[in-house]
Amino acid sequence: MVQQSSSHAKMLCVLKSRYTLLIGIIALEFLLFGFLAPYFLTLGNILNILRQISEIGMISIPLTFLLLSGHMDLSVGSIVGVCGITCGMLLRAGQPVVLAILAGIAAGAVVGFINGVIVGKLKIQAVVVTIGTQVMFRGLCYIMTSGRAVSGYPLSFYVLGGGDILGLPISVLVLGLCYVGAWFVLERTYFGRYILAIGNNQNTTRYSGIRVDRVKILLFTFCGIMTAVASIFLISRLSSAEATLGSGYELDIITAALIGGIDINGGSGKLQGTFLGILIIGILRNGLNLMGLSVIYQSIILGVLLLVAVAKRKG
Amino acid sequence: MKKAIAIILAAGLMLAMAACTGTPAPSASTPASGSGSAEGQATRTYFVNPKMVGAAYWEAAKEGALQAGEDLGVEVIWNGTSEVDVAKQINMVTDMITRKVDGIAVAVNDATSMTNVFNQAKEAGIPVVTFDSDSENAERSYCILPDTDEAIGEAFLSALINQMPEPKGKVAVMIASPSAANIIAWRDAALAKIEADYPDIEIVGVYPSNDDQQKAYENAKSFIQANPDLAGILCLAGAETPAACKAVQEAVEAGQLEEGQVKIGGMGIPSLVREYIKDGTMTESVMWNPMSMGYLSVWALDQIAQGNEITDGMEVPGVGTIKVEDDRIYCGTFRFTAEDVDNYQF
Numbered sequence: 001m002v003q004q005s006s007s008h009a010k011m012l013c014v015l016k017s018r019y020t021l022l023i024g025i026i027a028l029e030f031l032l033f034g035f036l037a038p039y040f041l042t043l044g045n046i047l048n049i050l051r052q053i054s055e056i057g058m059i060s061i062p063l064t065f066l067l068l069s070g071h072m073d074l075s076v077g078s079i080v081g082v083c084g085i086t087c088g089m090l091l092r093a094g095q096p097v098v099l100a101i102l103a104g105i106a107a108g109a110v111v112g113f114i115n116g117v118i119v120g121k122l123k124i125q126a127v128v129v130t131i132g133t134q135v136m137f138r139g140l141c142y143i144m145t146s147g148r149a150v151s152g153y154p155l156s157f158y159v160l161g162g163g164d165i166l167g168l169p170i171s172v173l174v175l176g177l178c179y180v181g182a183w184f185v186l187e188r189t190y191f192g193r194y195i196l197a198i199g200n201n202q203n204t205t206r207y208s209g210i211r212v213d214r215v216k217i218l219l220f221t222f223c224g225i226m227t228a229v230a231s232i233f234l235i236s237r238l239s240s241a242e243a244t245l246g247s248g249y250e251l252d253i254i255t256a257a258l259i260g261g262i263d264i265n266g267g268s269g270k271l272q273g274t275f276l277g278i279l280i281i282g283i284l285r286n287g288l289n290l291m292g293l294s295v296i297y298q299s300i301i302l303g304v305l306l307l308v309a310v311a312k313r314k315g
Numbered sequence: 316m317k318k319a320i321a322i323i324l325a326a327g328l329m330l331a332m333a334a335c336t337g338t339p340a341p342s343a344s345t346p347a348s349g350s351g352s353a354e355g356q357a358t359r360t361y362f363v364n365p366k367m368v369g370a371a372y373w374e375a376a377k378e379g380a381l382q383a384g385e386d387l388g389v390e391v392i393w394n395g396t397s398e399v400d401v402a403k404q405i406n407m408v409t410d411m412i413t414r415k416v417d418g419i420a421v422a423v424n425d426a427t428s429m430t431n432v433f434n435q436a437k438e439a440g441i442p443v444v445t446f447d448s449d450s451e452n453a454e455r456s457y458c459i460l461p462d463t464d465e466a467i468g469e470a471f472l473s474a475l476i477n478q479m480p481e482p483k484g485k486v487a488v489m490i491a492s493p494s495a496a497n498i499i500a501w502r503d504a505a506l507a508k509i510e511a512d513y514p515d516i517e518i519v520g521v522y523p524s525n526d527d528q529q530k531a532y533e534n535a536k537s538f539i540q541a542n543p544d545l546a547g548i549l550c551l552a553g554a555e556t557p558a559a560c561k562a563v564q565e566a567v568e569a570g571q572l573e574e575g576q577v578k579i580g581g582m583g584i585p586s587l588v589r590e591y592i593k594d595g596t597m598t599e600s601v602m603w604n605p606m607s608m609g610y611l612s613v614w615a616l617d618q619i620a621q622g623n624e625i626t627d628g629m630e631v632p633g634v635g636t637i638k639v640e641d642d643r644i645y646c647g648t649f650r651f652t653a654e655d656v657d658n659y660q661f
Contacts, residue, residue, distance in 0.1 A: 037414075038414050038415075039413050039414050039415060042413065044413055045410075045413045048409060048410065048413055052406050052409075055402075142523075145493075145494075146493075147493025147494070147523045148493060148494055148499070149425050149426070149427060149428075149494035151427035151428075152427070158431075162431065234402065237402075237405075237431075238401055238402060238405060238425070238428040239427050239428055239430060239431060240401075240425055240427040240428045240494075242401065242425055242494040243493070243494070243525075244399065244400070244401070244492075244525060245401075245402075246402075247400070248398070248400065285406070286406075286410055289394065289406070289407050289410035289411070290410050290411075290413065290414050292362070292392035292393075292394055293394070294368060294393075294394055295368060295394060295395065295396055295397045296368065296369070296397060299397060
């Protein structure tokens, strides 16, 4: 018992040091870019960064939940496409904005539910399932758009992606609220504990009477819904939805989560780690863009960051 | 342990950045670092944003843009996404508006998406031109194109028709990004021309690859499989032609097609089709010089910044005589065969 609690304390210590490291990286980024990149340290640019990470940030929440439970959703990029295009097509057809948004979210719930049922009930590995659905949903995007960008939305719709409240972009406010809510669920509710329990040991969790398959279905459906919300902000910001909308998002988000200290095998990690990871990537991209540095180098730097983050875990 | 890792990380980041700023490639004439803090507006800085970086076509455009920077004594920042990605392209342009560059040239991936960003640029007083692919309803001063979309679409089609023994039979059409305005316009022009002048040609389908050469190759393989009596392939983007040539060659070797049965015509990037045009898989192809477009983008931005007027028939050093119609600047197309393909280095 004594040993257990001391190992617990040690783990807490490791977690703490990781966040110090993450915040240190952010500080380093600010220092470097503040010095090297013109206009990096302006209010406009900081808001710019926040707006740019807001959509990915929204999807990172359910994806962190899934990673913590030992699962993964590689289809989120394609779900962004399906939901954004659904919403966009209804808007273009002149349907009310609220209806189009709800339909987009419903589409997200449905495709997320499909992922969840296949993983939860058919007991196939999430990585395999979502590679399949990634390709499938992307194909659906091409069919829905017939390869053409969907655009021409009512003006009121652009408020979501471009509007401000008290100087803060709406998407950033929504992101903040989502993070606070998600943190509460993860840290203060039974459901949050179920997620971690499943990630630690699925069988034990099942034997202790938790309907593991239901939790999985719920997590994947939640992932679909949050991804849909993000896609709606995205198409509002881009003012169009095309078949490739959101492709590659899954990698950005998983990279952020891993940098943030989420264990890819599930069971350990904190939501705030993911958030810091998202910030690190967002700031890095923006700063390097401002410096005019080629994206090819950007991806190399991101790769180094990720490897260092994983090495840290082993150490 | 913790410290060691932090140090390694910091060193890694620094090294990576030092390595990057050390290479002359990403930014031309003057190094990007340091110049930002100096308030003196000694050189003008222009941001040129291709649809993506890495492909031979865009590398040639980059060469042109950097050459213009050198000739005009201005700084050119060339940067784009590593794959076609509208959201990241917009982020990149927004970041450069924040940096208050003196002008922005964009090869637009999605015409509508750029409207808001170009408005922001206008509010910030930054002139914008588009090149290669336009966003005509957005706030941009000029668009630099090879030629009118109609002329290009018909020129591509004529490269195919010239090779066919007679204009009839099944033809497949291959395109890259189906949301790029220029490709859509060429497709429409080519299809309209076929409908009007070549009633015996039957279109079996239009196949988009999203600028992915592997996808283009797979597309070609599958429509060849489905149409053993195919007569021609019309390729309306740079990566499509070599993919089509490869698929046709393989199908001939496998005995699925007869040699010379399928003609391939359309846009040919010389470096990508060189082997196929030399071994006779196709005999002619049409292209424009992306270097000229890269060059003209920077040149036009610099003319605007200096308040000079751009008029039809102007002589641009290194590019030649330009054609100007309203707010469009054309650099022209050319046709090449096995004899002169080696003259083009992109």
